[in-house]
Amino acid sequence: MSLAIETRQLHKEYLRDQFRVLALRDVKLTVPGGEFLALMGPSGSGKSTLLHLIAAIDRPTSGSLTVLGQDLGRLDDRQIASWRNQNIGFVFQSFNLIPVLTALENVELPLLLTWLSKKQRRRHAETALNLVGLGDRLDHYPRQLSGGQEQRVAIARAIVTDPAMILADEPTGDLDAQSAQEILTILSKLNREQGKTIVLVTHDPQAAGFAGQIRHLEKGELK
Numbered sequence: 001m002s003l004a005i006e007t008r009q010l011h012k013e014y015l016r017d018q019f020r021v022l023a024l025r026d027v028k029l030t031v032p033g034g035e036f037l038a039l040m041g042p043s044g045s046g047k048s049t050l051l052h053l054i055a056a057i058d059r060p061t062s063g064s065l066t067v068l069g070q071d072l073g074r075l076d077d078r079q080i081a082s083w084r085n086q087n088i089g090f091v092f093q094s095f096n097l098i099p100v101l102t103a104l105e106n107v108e109l110p111l112l113l114t115w116l117s118k119k120q121r122r123r124h125a126e127t128a129l130n131l132v133g134l135g136d137r138l139d140h141y142p143r144q145l146s147g148g149q150e151q152r153v154a155i156a157r158a159i160v161t162d163p164a165m166i167l168a169d170e171p172t173g174d175l176d177a178q179s180a181q182e183i184l185t186i187l188s189k190l191n192r193e194q195g196k197t198i199v200l201v202t203h204d205p206q207a208a209g210f211a212g213q214i215r216h217l218e219k220g221e222l223k
Helices: 047-054 078-087 105-113 118-131 147-159 177-194
Strands: 004-018 019-030 038-040 062-067 087-089 165-169 197-201 211-217
Touching: 004 197, 004 211, 019 047, 038 047, 038 177, 047 062, 047 165, 047 197, 078 087, 078 211, 087 147, 105 118, 105 147, 147 165, 147 177, 165 177, 177 197
Parallel strands: 038 197, 038 211, 087 165, 165 197
Antiparallel strands: 004 019, 004 062
16 A cells, blocks of 8 residues: 655754754655544644644654655645645634635635536535535525534535545544544544545544544654
């Protein structure tokens, strides 16, 4: 099976007030395609930093990073944006929905960067919302939805381009226990039934229990 993620000596530093802050140190990680990986660790351990590097939202200070067969270090910013839109679905803790857009319009947003017609975009967005159980909430605005429903819209937006990989950064952090269970069940189903590679950042052992592999980060080092 091909590797979805391969990092070697991945290192990330930030400069804050003239001080160097080490976020990741010599991270070596291999993730097979179709894996469900949970990254755990305390706050400030580097979990989200690693996720952002995998998504090409940020760039490493040094080391190599290959995602879905692409050496991300070889791409310029414009190529990175195109690659990310085609291959990565990102789910945020805070949903990041646009309040003035309906659920359907929020999910349709990533498709505006494609060559699909308006009718095709709508059909794809409806399909994604049906997959997360919100086919009856197409015209609802975020304020008309519960937190769990908002996160399901966010997942639909993440999968609407049919990406090979879904990256979820504390997706259940702002949800009650029942809603969290529903979100994790959806992610698990996408992994099992559609073969999506999923990387979940969480501090919750119960959430991590949905994953097939669990790795821990401590002070920027992967254990």
